[in-house]
Amino acid sequence: AQSVTQLDSHVSVSEGTPVLLRCNYSSSYSPSLFWYVQHPNKGLQLLLKYTSAATLVKGINGFEAEFKKSETSFHLTKPSAHMSDAAEYFCVVSANNFNKFYFGSGTKLNVKP
Amino acid sequence: DGGITQSPKYLFRKEGQNVTLSCEQNLNHDAMYWYRQDPGQGLRLIYYSQIVNDFQKGDIAEGYSVSREKKESFPLTVTSAQKNPTAFYLCASSIERTDWNTEAFFGQGTRLTVV
Secondary structure, three states, rough: OOEEEEEEEEEEOOOOEEEEEEEEEOOOOEEEEEEEEOOOOEEEEEEEEOOOOOOEEOOOOOOEEEEEEOOEEEEEEEEEOOHHHHHEEEEEOOOOOEEEEEEEEEEEEEOOO | OOOOOEOOOEEEEOOOOOEEEEEEOOOOOOEEEEEOOOOOOEEEEEEEEOOOOOOOOOOOOEEEEEEEOOOOEEEEEEEOOOOOHHHHHHHHEEOOOOOOOOEEEOOOOEEEEEO
């Protein structure tokens, strides 16, 4: 079975400080993992994906995520938050059967000036 | 530009009425999906389709129906049987997932409100 747990429903940081959004997954198979970002009343945009090529994945807008199999984690980080990063972020896992994308419940990132 | 177009952006429905949400893609993707989003619950799969003229129920299909007559189109009908239809609806597509590394591409969503 596959599932995703996003450990924080809300995260608040000051502009210019690091961002950490936590994600733990459960998968019966070698997973593919994704992070998406959603701005209010918009669709989801892919930030980055892990596909087993490298454990540290770089994405758009300065975001990175590290796949840690021993910890079943795929945390999203950014060294310095920008006001435009304020949005909701979803961690997603997929398995080796068609269509099955499993979404976390989301983390809302607030960036204070 | 390639992408997924959902229309309308906002939709209001009276109780007891059926309503159809449009989803069109020009990415030449085989697979299409409908998700429902409610606050604090992530995305839940309603229906998905791998190929034309074929579709499968997702986790919350009750009260919804779909069709897939063309590769680029996957409309969703919210019927009067859906008890709590007010939500944000997202359509997505992906290439045929012969491997599970492919990601989904999303439309901009339709916000449905029952009045």
